[in-house]
Amino acid sequence: MQRITILGATGSIGVSTLDVLARHPDKYSVYALTAHSRVEELAAQCAQFRPQRAVVKDAAGAARLSALLRERGVHTEVEYGEEALVSVASAPEVDTVMAAIVGAAGLAPSIAAARAGKKVLLANKEALVMSGQLFMDAVEHNGATLLPIDSEHNAIFQCLPADYARAPRAHGVTRILLTASGGPFLNRAVETLGNVTPEEACKHPNWSMGRKISVDSATMMNKGLEVIEAHWLFGASAQQIEVVIHPQSVIHSMVSYDDGSVLAQLGNPDMRTPIANALAFPERIDSGVAQLDLTRIGTLQFHKPDFARFPCLALAFEALEEGGCAPAVLNAANEVAVEAFLDRRIGFRDIDRVIAEAMHTIDCVPASSMDAVLAQDAQAREAALRVVRSLAR
Known part of the structure; x- marks a missing residue:
């Protein structure tokens, strides 16, 4: 019996x-x-799953959660x-920690789980x-x-040899191919993107996600962060990682080998598949996801990403190359x-401008300690806020 903490x-x-x-x-x-703040939803989850402990953002949220749990007769410790x-x-x-807090807020508990030697299921890409x-x-x-x-x-993980992490150069891997849906604006005229509303940006064609991740998908920053994450997870250089637009989101990613083979992992676009894979690894369990029927899909398409349409993706490659x-x-x-x-407060096409100006005005230092990383994080937020204020509508 695995005992699990779910962060987020x-x-x-x-x-x-x-x-x-x-x-x-x-x-x-x-x-x-x-x-973070969805106290009512958390109370319902506690009533169903009866965890030993529950954590929210602040004292007010904790008081509200405690009251809701008392009403339900649930004896979960609230912190x-x-x-x-x-x-x-x-x-x-x-035993296992699902690290699913979005953004930098998830870094401290995620790395704490790693330092405690847990099985870490990493959904918080920002940590890496x-x-x-x-x-x-x-x-x-820490084992x-x-x-x-x-x-x-997760698709790449499934397409790599089992002992790849111990000897990445011995298996003939030439490229990591990260697929991307292209988000909701793949075919929208570039000159109209300045008029995009938050509601439009959050309507992903294939996946159901939170608002922040949905916007990241629309700008393809989400894919840029995944490029950096792939570098650390799989020991691949920026030159070995290629992004491929695949609007159907059926092939979730691929690995190319010296002999010309390309291995791909396919499935319906449902996050329960990678979650079940990681929970049960190296076994397989039912995820609740329907079996893939390729005859119903019919056609799979692939395109190179357009950096003029998706400048955030180019900025991510730039950051990976710079390092530190x-x-x-x-x-x-x-x-x-x-x-x-x-x-x-700003427009959709201002997002990449804010990022670029922050990146190009800060002298980056080596990522030699958590203090150094957090100091640069704070400095970048201040720089980005200055740009936002200058652009604010």
Whole structure:
């Protein structure tokens, strides 16, 4: 019986994870659930799964959650704040941690889980983007197991040899091919993108995701962050990682080998597939996802990405090439820019401008410690906010 902490339980990944767990009550139990501000949703989850602990953002949220749980007769211990997140991620009772908090807020508990030697199911790509080498060192030095949850990275994981991590150069891997749907604006006239509304940007054609990730998909920053994540997960250089537009989202990613073979992982676009794969690895369990019927799909399309349409993707490659804290700066500036766009303070095409100006005005330092990473993160947020204020509508 695996005991699991879910960081970000009320988000799309957290909800999907609980759906898979509910299908296998004989294999998994929930130790802790956490949420930012969706207290009512978290209370309902606690009533169903009866975790030992629950964590929310602040004291007000904790008081509200405690009251809701008392009404339901649920005896879950309620806590709040970053220290509590770190605690439930690293608790000795926990075997597995689903790291699904979006953005930089998920870094501390995710790396705490790695340092505690847990099986870490990583859906928070920002943790690797911000602190790649530090995070991978924490995994290696503490005997943790790191399994990717992003559909693309999980697909690559499934297409690589089992012992690839121990000897990446011995298996003839030539390229990592990251597929991307292209988001909602793949075929929209570029000159009209300045008029995009937050509602339009959040309507992904294939996937159901949170607002921030949906905007990242629309700008393809999500894919840019995945490029950086793939570099750390699979030891691939920027030159070995290729992004391929695949609008149907059926092939989730591919690996190319010296002999000309290309291995691909296919499936319906549903995050329960990679979640189930990582939960049960190396076994397979029912995820609740329908079997893929290729005859109904008929056609699979592939295109090269247009950097003029998707400048955020180019900025991500630039940050990976620069190294050091540059990816942390990219990520922080993007978080500020996306929040400003969702709040209607800047336009859609201002997002990449905010990121570029922040990246090009900050002298990046080596990512030698968490203090260095967090200092550059803070500096980037200040720089991005200055740009946002100058552009504010």
